[in-house]
Amino acid sequence: MDRTALTADVFGGRMPKRAGDLVVESHGITPIPDANRFGRPIRLLTVFFAPNLTMTAVFSGTLGAGLGLGFGTGLVALLVGTVLGAIPVAYLATWGPLTGTAQLPLARLPFRGTVVLPGLVQWLNSIAWDALVGLFGGDALAQLLGLPFWLAVAIVLLLQCAVGVLGYEVIHRVQAVMTVVIAVFFIVLSVKLLGGHTVAVANTVSGGDLVGAFLLFSTIALSLAISWASYASDFSRYLPKSTSRPRAFVYTLLGVTLSFVWGEVLGLAAGQTLSDQTTAGINTLLGGGVLGTVALLVIALTAVSSNAMNDYSGSLALQTVGVRLRRPVSAVVVTVIAFALILWMHSGDLASKFEDVLLVIGYWVPPFVGVVTIDWWFRTRRGRRFDVLAEVAVRQPGWPALLAFLVGCGAAVPFMNTSLFTGPVAEATHGADLAYYVGLIVSGLVYTVFRLVVRPQRADRD
Incomplete structure (x- = not known):
């Protein structure tokens, strides 16, 4: 993709100029100019905290109890998985201030024209996350207002689409407010849960089954956190170039880790009390009445604020593959398709469908991270800085990145464990799912070899 494609009018547009x-931000995937850079790195804490402390995280925590893990064992598993998954996100978020560019557009540097594949996968990924989060938001609104489920989902999706269309600064402001609202709600929920519920401490599995369950649950936690890796710099690209990278890293790490751990711990502690009816279970747990009503409202609002970010990043991904739609229009397309996926997930067997969608949509992320991280290292070693537009002008084949990405994805297959497919290694290890780790390591190693052998040819500037 050449410089002309990068600066095409349809990929630019109106931008916020200050906090x-x-x-309404119509700007797309072109780098943010210095004149429009603003904000402090602490805003990364709230923008990555509010969208993750949701019923999706709580429900994910209940899966640990379903696998037979006691609270202590499950806690260690989710802590390990969440931190390991959050580290790449925090690292990639530091690229936004340096380049003024979102994550998928930055991936054009190693992938070049072949970015179409990870771009389309990311677009579908955004739709799937809309479904995973919107499912609970729609259910909460349906109970709150006595609406049919499909109508409640449509309302939630309409509201989130509006926020996603408004764009970057509105999203940051909404998440700052929602951080306070959600934190207060979850404090009340935590007190109610820990004060009136017996937490299962003992594991109900042992031996190899215990090891397999531990690793699987750790991977589920990791999949939640690392899913933000393909979005990370989308929400830091307006920060000034002078932004402290260590602070950007720490605030992002805290935002992702604290939110997911808090939600998953509650789900793990509640165990099967919440089951498939997570939203109804929360309402019952809080005793219904005013408190239960407030809980349902907060759950619905949380879905709106969280999915607005999915719509936003999905619109950037669609532009990255070359679809010439204004970013706000692309956000609407993501929302509409998510509606059908939510209805399918709600039709029955929620736990299996939820776990499958959660794992399957994330398997591609570690191989993607492996490629872009190694490419970034080669470009920035010895303290080198670069301009995105100038770097795109350097002739570099995209096939090494694509091939490394595909090899990483392929290497992960034997280690996968879902109800749709269980690889031979996962079966031999009592259901342990190590696919995320394998995909990251293999893709990174393969791409490192390619970068050492296949060098950029020359600068081709306009």
Whole structure:
């Protein structure tokens, strides 16, 4: 993709100029100019905290109890998985201030024209996350207002689409407010849960089954956190170049880790009390009445604020593959398709469908991270800085990145464990799912070899 494609009018557009500038952002994937850079790195804490402390995280925690893990064992598993998954996200978020560019557009540097594949996968990934989160938001609104489920889901999706269309600064402001609202709600929920519920401490599995369950649950936790890796710099690209990278890293790490761990711990502690009816279970746990009503409202609002980010990043991914739609229009397309997926997940066997969708949509992320991280290292070693537009002008084949990505994805297959497919290694290890780790390591190693052998040819500037 050449410089002309990068700066095409359809990929540019109106941008906020300062904190609190709530102008409708029509800007797409072109790098953010210095004149429009603003904000402090602490905003990364709230923008990555609010969208993750949701019923999706709580329900994921209940899966640990379903696998037979006691609270202590499950806690260690989710802590390990969440931190390991959050580290790549925090690292990639530091690229936004340096380049002014979102994550998938940055992936064009190693992938070049072949970015179409990870771009389309990321677009579908955004739709799937819309479904995973919107499912609970729609269920909460349906119970709150006595609406049919499909209508409640449509309302939630409409509201989230509006926030996603408004764009970057509105999303940051909404998440700052929702961080306070959600934190207060979850404090009340935590007190109610820990004060009136017996937490299962003992494991109900042992031996190899225990090891397999531990690793699987750790991978589930990792899959939640690392899913933000393909979005990370989308929400830091307006930060000034002078932004402290260590602070950006730490705030992002804290935002992702604290939110997911909090939600998953509650789900793990509640065990099968919440089951497939997570939203109804929360309402019952809080005793219904005013408190239960507030809980349902917060769950619905949380789904709106979280999915607005999915719509936003999905629109950037669609532009990255070359679809010439304005970013707000692309956000609408993501929302509409998510509606059908939510209805399918709600039709029955939620636990299996939820776990399958959660794992399957994330298997591609570690191989993607492996490629872009190694490419970044080669470009920035010895302290080198680069301009995205100038770097795109350097002739470099995209097939090494694509091949490394595909090899990483292929290497992960034997280690996968879902109800749709269980690889031979996963079966031999009592259901342990190590696919995420294998995909990351293999893709990184393969791409390192390619970068050492296949060198960029020359600069081809306009």
